[in-house]
Amino acid sequence: MNKDSMFTCLGEVSGKTLKLDMDPELPDGKKVRVHIEVMDDHLVERLERLRSLFGVWKDDEEMKRIFDEIAAERARDFGREVNFDISFDDQDNPQSEIRNPQ
Numbered sequence: 123m124n125k126d127s128m129f130t131c132l133g134e135v136s137g138k139t140l141k142l143d144m145d146p147e148l149p150d151g152k153k154v155r156v157h158i159e160v161m162d163d164h165l166v167e168r169l170e171r172l173r174s175l176f177g178v179w180k181d182d183e184e185m186k187r188i189f190d191e192i193a194a195e196r197a198r199d200f201g202r203e204v205n206f207d208i209s210f211d212d213q214d215n216p217q218s219e220i221r222n223p224q
Contacts, residue, residue: 132169
């Protein structure tokens with residue numbers, strides 16, 4: 123982090139000490155301003171469960187195959203037919219065709 127960085131991270135209070143969940147990459151003794159927001163226990167539990175899922179499929183060959191298929195399908199060019207001939211079925215406009223001038 124550079125000296126002007128601002129970031130948010132989770133942490134835990136122990137007396138006058140805050141234990142952060144990440145390294146702020148600041149030198150010891152660096153002065154900082156701290157905004158404390160008390161976390162709802164239910165939210166903390168949900169975040170912990172979510173974190174436990176990160177990387178679960180990392181080495182799963184079936185998931186790799188599925189995502190490879192999705193990527194291949196997205197890369198295919200299906201295109202679509204475009205019809206430049208337009209006809210009008212309105213009483214004020216007799217049926218006509220608009221052609222691409224050459």
